[in-house]
Amino acid sequence: MADNDEATEVATDDAEQAETTDDVERAYGVPVTESRGQRVLHPSADELVATVDALKADGFDQLLDVIGVDYLTHGPRTLPATVSAERFEVVYLLVSHAKHERIRLRVQVPADGAVVPTLFDHFPGSETPEREVFDMFGIDFEGHPDMCRILMPEDWDGHPLRKDYGMGRIPVQFKGAPTRR
Amino acid sequence: MTATEDLTPAAAVTSASAPLPEDAERVYRREDSAVLRMSEAEVAQLAIDAPAEALATNTDERTIMNMGPSHPSTHGVLRLVLELEGEVVKRSKPVVGYLHTGMEKTAEDLTYLQGSTNVTRMDYASPLFSELAFSLATEQLLDVEIPERATWIRMLMCELNRMSSHLLFMATNGMDLGAVSMMIYGWREREEVLRFFEMVTGLRMNHNYIRPGGVAADLPDGWRDEVLRLLEMIPPRLEEYDILMTGQPIWRERLQGVGVLNSTEALALGATGPILRSTGYAWDLRRDDPYLAYDQVDFDVIVGTYGDCFDRYAIRLNEIRESMRIVRQCLDKMPSGDFRVQDKKVTPPPRARIDESMEALIHHFKIFTEGFKVPEGEVYVAVESPRGELGCYIVSDGGPKPYRMHVRGPSFINLQTLPHLMYDGLLADGVAVISSVDPIMGEVDR
Numbered sequence: 001m002a003d004n005d006e007a008t009e010v011a012t013d014d015a016e017q018a019e020t021t022d023d024v025e026r027a028y029g030v031p032v033t034e035s036r037g038q039r040v041l042h043p044s045a046d047e048l049v050a051t052v053d054a055l056k057a058d059g060f061d062q063l064l065d066v067i068g069v070d071y072l073t074h075g076p077r078t079l080p081a082t083v084s085a086e087r088f089e090v091v092y093l094l095v096s097h098a099k100h101e102r103i104r105l106r107v108q109v110p111a112d113g114a115v116v117p118t119l120f121d122h123f124p125g126s127e128t129p130e131r132e133v134f135d136m137f138g139i140d141f142e143g144h145p146d147m148c149r150i151l152m153p154e155d156w157d158g159h160p161l162r163k164d165y166g167m168g169r170i171p172v173q174f175k176g177a178p179t180r181r
Numbered sequence: 182m183t184a185t186e187d188l189t190p191a192a193a194v195t196s197a198s199a200p201l202p203e204d205a206e207r208v209y210r211r212e213d214s215a216v217l218r219m220s221e222a223e224v225a226q227l228a229i230d231a232p233a234e235a236l237a238t239n240t241d242e243r244t245i246m247n248m249g250p251s252h253p254s255t256h257g258v259l260r261l262v263l264e265l266e267g268e269v270v271k272r273s274k275p276v277v278g279y280l281h282t283g284m285e286k287t288a289e290d291l292t293y294l295q296g297s298t299n300v301t302r303m304d305y306a307s308p309l310f311s312e313l314a315f316s317l318a319t320e321q322l323l324d325v326e327i328p329e330r331a332t333w334i335r336m337l338m339c340e341l342n343r344m345s346s347h348l349l350f351m352a353t354n355g356m357d358l359g360a361v362s363m364m365i366y367g368w369r370e371r372e373e374v375l376r377f378f379e380m381v382t383g384l385r386m387n388h389n390y391i392r393p394g395g396v397a398a399d400l401p402d403g404w405r406d407e408v409l410r411l412l413e414m415i416p417p418r419l420e421e422y423d424i425l426m427t428g429q430p431i432w433r434e435r436l437q438g439v440g441v442l443n444s445t446e447a448l449a450l451g452a453t454g455p456i457l458r459s460t461g462y463a464w465d466l467r468r469d470d471p472y473l474a475y476d477q478v479d480f481d482v483i484v485g486t487y488g489d490c491f492d493r494y495a496i497r498l499n500e501i502r503e504s505m506r507i508v509r510q511c512l513d514k515m516p517s518g519d520f521r522v523q524d525k526k527v528t529p530p531p532r533a534r535i536d537e538s539m540e541a542l543i544h545h546f547k548i549f550t551e552g553f554k555v556p557e558g559e560v561y562v563a564v565e566s567p568r569g570e571l572g573c574y575i576v577s578d579g580g581p582k583p584y585r586m587h588v589r590g591p592s593f594i595n596l597q598t599l600p601h602l603m604y605d606g607l608l609a610d611g612v613a614v615i616s617s618v619d620p621i622m623g624e625v626d627r
Contacts, residue, residue, distance in 0.1 A: 036321050036560050062448050064563075065589040067574050074578040077557070091574065093561060093589070097448075097464055104561060124208045125451025127216075128597050136285075145211045146218035151278040151626060154221055161286055161585075 024080045028054040031080035040104045042083045045116050048107055052092075052122050060094040060103060063123035066130050067091040068137040072163035079108075087111040088139055092119070109139055118144040136161035205445035208601055215604035217245075217264050217272035224262060243271060250279045254357045254612045257622035261599075261615075268608050273600045277593075280626035288586035292552025293319050296583065298389045300573070303588055304624040305386055307346040309339050310566035311588065311624075312391035314573040317472065318562040319393035322555045322577050325527060329474075330518040331395035336473050337408070337511040338381070338390065339564075340504040344415070345374035346567040347497045347504075350619050351422060354494060357616040358435050363425060370418055377407050394528050395521025408512060412505055419501060427495065436491035440602035440614035443488055450601070451594045454569025455500070456618065459485035459492035466565035478510045490617040497619075500567075526553050552581030568592050568619060590624035 024031045028051050030043040043051040069089040071077065079085055088109040095102050109116055118141040119126040130141045131150040138159040141147060149156060158165055207215065224245055249260035258279035264272040288299050296319070300311040313335060320327060352367020375385040381400060382388040390397045426432045442452070444460035457464055465482040467475040483499045485492025521528050529548045530541040557579040563572035569591030578584040595618055602614045 035558065038561065063451055064453075064570060065451075065572065065574075065587075065594070067587045067589075069576055069585045074576075074584050093572070093574075097462075097469070100469055102470075102561070102563075120211075121209065123451065124449050125594060125597055128593065129451075132593075146216070148220050149278075151281040153278070160283055167286065167290060 024082050028058070031082055033078075033080060035104070038102050038104055040106055042080055042106050042108075044083075045107055045109060048105070048119075049117050049122075051105065052094075052119055055094060055103065056122055058096070059098045060096045060101075062095050062097065063119060063126050064093040064095055066119075066126055066133055067093070068133040068139055068161065070137060070161065070163045083108060088114055088137060090116050090133060090139060114139040115142050116140070117142050120145055135159065138162065204443055205449050207604075208446045208449050215272055215600040217262055217274040217600070219262070219274065221262075221276075248611075250276075255615060256353065256620055259596075259615070259620060259622055259625070261611075263603075263608070263611070265608065270603045270606055270608055270611055273603050273611075275596050275599050277596065277622070277625050280622050282626070284627045285585075285587055288583055290582065292581050293393050293555055293583065294548065294552055296586065297392050298387075300586075300588060301387045301389055302623065303590060303627055304566065304568070304571070304592070304621045306349050306621050307342050307567050308387050309335075309342040309391055310564055310571050311573075312389065313339060314562055314564045314566075314571050314588070315575075315586075316391050316393045317564065318560050318573040318575045319555065321560045321562060322558055322575060323393070323527060323553075324556070325394065325522050325524050327395050327522050328519040329516045331520050331522070332473050333511055333515050334396050334400060334520060335391055336475070336478075337508060337515070338378075338396075339473075340507045340511065341374055341377065341408075341411070343504045343567045344501050344508075345371045345378075347501045348374065350497050350567075354616045354619075355426065357612050358432070360426060360432070363422070366418065366421070366425075370415060373411060373414065377404075377411060380404070380407060392521075394524065395519070399520040405512060408508060412509060415501070415505065419498065422498060427498070433491060435610075435613055436494060436617075437489060438487070439490045439606060439610045440617060441487060441489045442598055442602055446601065447488070447598065450597045452569070452598050454565070454567070454591055454595065455493050455496045456569065456595055456598060458483065458496055460488035461486050466563060466570060470563070472562070472564055477514070478507050480507050490613050493617040493619075497567075554579060554581050555583075563589070566591055568621065568624075569595060588624075588627060590621075590627060592618075592620040592622075593625045593627075596620055596625060 026032060027039065028041060030041050030047055030051050033040045041051060069091060070087065071085065071089060072087055075085065077085060086108040088111065090107045090109055092105040093102065107116060116139060118130060120143065127146065128150060130144055131148065133139050134141060134147055135149040135151050136159055148154065152160065227245065244265045246263045246265055247260065248263055249255040250258040255261065260276040262274045262276060263270055284299055284303060288296055291299055297312045297315055300315045301308040303311045348367050348371040352364045352371065355363025355367060378388060379385050381404065382390040382397065442460055444462040447457045447460050447462065461484050463482050463484045468482050480503045483496045483503060485496055529545050534541040535545050555577045557577055559576040561572055561574045563570045570589065571591055572589035574587040575583050576585040599615065599618055603611045606614065
């Protein structure tokens with residue numbers, strides 16, 4: 001229980017800081033926060049490429065993953081004051097092997113016009129994770145060399161990991177063999 | 182069928198703002214790259230478009246061929262669309278998703294206690310690592326510290342799991358290359374490790390043993406003797422593997438210089454684990470970003486030199502030996518104490534208490550039906566699985582179920598190296614390459 005209190009305390013502290021000081025803490029030109037020992041950058045979709053350029057120049061040499069999150073039913077969340085929460089979020093995980101440091105990028109993506117620039121030209125390894133995010137959330141990566149579904153069939157409708165995509169069952173594709181009875 | 186013109190490298194490269202590294206230029210290519218970026222419909226259209234006489238007369242043309250998803254050497258249900266020029270593989274595209282069951286969606290409907298039963302089914306050859314990543318992430322969100330004994334039990338079990346996973350690789354790799362007796366040997370040794378798992382967790386696979394808050398049960402009586410028996414039995418068998426494969430000319434002929442990648446390319450493609458280390462790049466999360474108690478044990482990070490299939494084989498073989506070294510230290514240093522955290526919020530009461538205390542019964546019931554609430558926030562935790570960095574990203578909205586749970590499956594990302602490894606190689610070598618990437622499709626498709 002004590003842990004819970006502490007966690008909420010930290011959260012409120014952060015919120016207060018963001019409200020009282022007009023100037024949001026920045027790194028690589030974008031707002032930065034801390035999450036359990038890892039720095040989190042909050043670039044906008046437009047700032048993303050410049051931020052990644054700066055990170056790459058600073059020794060962050062590997063992009064580990066691209067993750068989509070749909071915040072449809074969990075609107076309020078702790079973000080720097082200058083960043084407005086949108087429905088989708090694309091999370092990039094980068095690591096610097098020289099500095100033994102991880103950094104996370106959280107990009108807010110609105111529901112209408114869910115487009116983010118691709119990072120293929122920086123890290124070709126973003127190709128399949130970006131396809132996965134597209135497949136699961138319908139977020140488009142502008143300039144991606146092969147923007148198509150990866151896990152679901154090519155002709156599938158809808159994006160399964162969106163929160164408004166029902167958990168309901170789909171009709172069974174294989175019918176039982178006809179019986180005489 | 183397709184008539185792709187000769188390769189003009191560099192011409193088609195769209196450059197990023199920074200200059201491209203010269204030794205990795207090929208992985209940045211959009212056109213004329215090793216990756217066949219073509220959808221199924223486009224491939225089908227090619228066959229319709231191609232004039233019949235061209236098919237009959239022109240032998241220089243490239244052929245598009247399908248390999249898998251039901252193919253003995255594609256390790257489950259991996260499908261490859263290959264563009265062949267005679268017997269030489271040109272571009273290729275791994276097609277995945279045949280095992281996709283929406284586990285990340287399922288995770289949003291399971292409590293944190295049930296979550297490890299879900300993630301354990303992702304990488305079925307090394308299930309304990311998925312459980313570990315998930316549990317560590319949940320514990321970070323909860324901000325609980327697990328007892329020392331639980332940490333060491335986790336380490337012991339994970340290293341044994343790394344051994345069983347690599348032994349499985351030895352078996353399948355041998356089989357793919359025609360060393361059929363190796364398949365039997367590898368499975369045999371793996372089975373011995375799984376027997377120990379069965380003794381501890383009750384199951385050979387999909388253990389659900391590592392849970393948020395510690396492990397499911399303490400090590401049973403006689404566990405130490407069993408581990409010692411394994412440690413005694415396996416080293417001479419590994420020597421046998423060396424005789425059977427490592428030094429054998431045919432084996433070397435098949436693997437050396439096949440499927441070569443350099444470290445700049447591996448980094449650019451996001452590859453981790455033995456694939457990255459085979460290029461000579463020493464990066465192992467156990468040493469470089471220590472979790473559990475890996476900073477208190479002594480072991481070496483095995484690296485290769487050439488980044489070829491042989492290096493990837495040799496790394497895995499020697500990692501079994503390093504894992505045994507860690508297991509031996511776990512035996513020596515195993516502390517006594519609790520195997521799970523005594524935090525009433527996270528841990529159900531002991532079974533015996535339920536019979537005598539109403540409160541304990543209610544508590545037990547509440548934890549297993551409602552689950553425990555996890556503070557709001559998001560966290561990413563990564564562990565070094567036998568295949569590379571296995572990470573778990575959890576977003577919590579303060580409820581008893583994860584709002585979003587994502588697992589970074591190393592196989593999924595590592596599969597991106599496959600077209601580059603296979604490019605310009607023989608189709609028969611392609612089998613060796615797929616095998617050396619060691620993808621586990623359960624983890625790829627999730």
